Amino acid sequence: MVYQSATTPTHTSNGAHTPVNGSSRSSQTGSGTGAGTGIGTGSGSALSHGHSKKLIIRRRSSRSSTAPVKSSVSSRSAISEYYPESVPEPMPSQSLSSKKLIQIMPEEAGGTAWQVEDEPFYHGFMSNNECKPLLTNPGDFLVRRAEIDGEMQYVITVLPENSNEITNFIIKKTRPKHLYYVYIYAFKTISDLIAYHSRMKKPLNNENVCIVKGIARSDWQLAHEQIERNKKLGEGAFGEVWEGTLNLGVFRGYIPVAIKTLHSGNISADERIKFLREANLMLKLSHPNIIKFYGVATLKDPIMIVMEFASGGSLLTRVQNTKRPPTDADKIRYCAGAASGLAYLETMQIIHRDIAARNCLLSADDEVKLSDFGLSLLGIKYRERSMKNVPIRWLSPETLKHGRFSSKTDVWSFGITIWEIYSSGQEPYAEIQDNKELRRGVIEQRVKICSPHGMPPMMQQIMFSCLTYDPKNRPTFQELNAKLSAARPSSSYFTLSSKIKGLFHF
Known part of the structure; x- marks a missing residue:
């Protein structure tokens, strides 16, 4: 015709x-x-x-x-x-x-x-x-x-x-x-x-x-038919998080995964791109202390990001567990694992921008896995003009004052995360609920974190070095990783202690 x-x-x-x-x-x-x-x-x-x-x-x-x-x-x-x-x-x-x-x-x-x-x-x-x-x-x-x-x-x-x-x-x-x-x-x-x-x-x-x-398409560009959502774990303004399985083919079979989905209705192109920014960065990463990225499904709605499932849950939930609280050795391991992953990000010139205990997950072996790269950026320095919806209690003075982000601002956030681990997951600066007052207090150095009860002197020294006001005087993650790796209990000690705890845990 x-x-x-x-x-x-x-x-x-x-x-x-x-x-x-x-x-x-x-x-x-x-x-x-x-x-x-x-x-x-x-x-x-x-x-x-x-x-x-x-x-x-x-x-x-x-x-x-x-x-x-x-x-x-x-x-x-x-x-x-x-x-x-x-x-x-x-x-x-x-x-x-x-x-x-x-x-x-x-x-x-x-x-x-x-x-x-x-x-x-x-x-x-x-x-x-x-x-x-x-x-x-x-x-x-x-x-x-x-x-x-x-x-x-x-x-x-x-x-x-x-x-x-x-x-x-x-x-x-x-x-x-x-x-x-x-x-x-x-x-x-x-x-x-x-x-x-x-x-x-x-x-x-x-x-x-x-x-x-x-x-x-590449192997990481997944078909929706490969993904099965089984149990919803959470929901936010733009999407949901599911536990599910990924079909890797006849020979590799099914593996457990975590699935992030983007709501398909009334979502702009900019919001879709921001959602996929996390996948763009995770594709570059390969480290035992970072959640593994399996791929994205974008061929139709809903768009999905598929990643490793951390069966141990969040680090925040773990340190808040009063029935089976983590030992001092556990806490050092958690800090060392996070520092190892962050040192890797530092070498990759990636700024995480949202380091907190809630964004650290635990594997079946109780190893820390960094997650949630939705705010992360590739680069050495970055300035954010709009400071809306930011985790203010974890942010450095220069971020709160000028919107500046760098690896050294991640170091500050890591210091707050160490405090969370040793304070049984309490909210930082809980005594100040007004965010504007808190922001002014941190900028003017009137509000400071105190060491939690029972925190070892070595960990106090590491935490306060991260919370130094001048970013130039803060340690790098390479330096932090070296110190914490040296202090970390041996794997044989952890294996034995885990078996003992398992015998008495019902």
């Missing part, structure tokens, strides 16, 4: 003309940007959309069937750091009001999947900056979802020839026939659209931008 404007020349074909009314959702002008997606719309843009002129449908004899040909794909395991999205300059193109829209039948298109979610080059919800490191050669492309003007759209992201900047093309849809198209050719499925443009080297616009090789 041929959809064409009444003012354009026709392709040679057989059959009668039949007028129909419809819209191809393409316009000559448009404005606005896709929030947080790096996709913009502009006059004459390949990304503009709206209403088309009245179209004329023509029938033509079908071509001979062509066997499906899969485009070659290669795996990429990189994901970018999170930065605020920039809007790329859109590629100019002619609007379809002056172009033919030719339907390509499935047998000619050569698509291999009915649902685009089944294609290896489909990456689900992904930001513009996450795409950039994946597309390295001219013609490399992927298909993703992005929010544009408040509506979720399918987008082809491609690296054009002779360019270092990626280009985005919205996959539009005709209203009367529900056909997918980008430029000239229309298809019943997105899979057909990609297969035809790739195999036949048909450009996506009038500047000859072509797609050549689809970039496949």
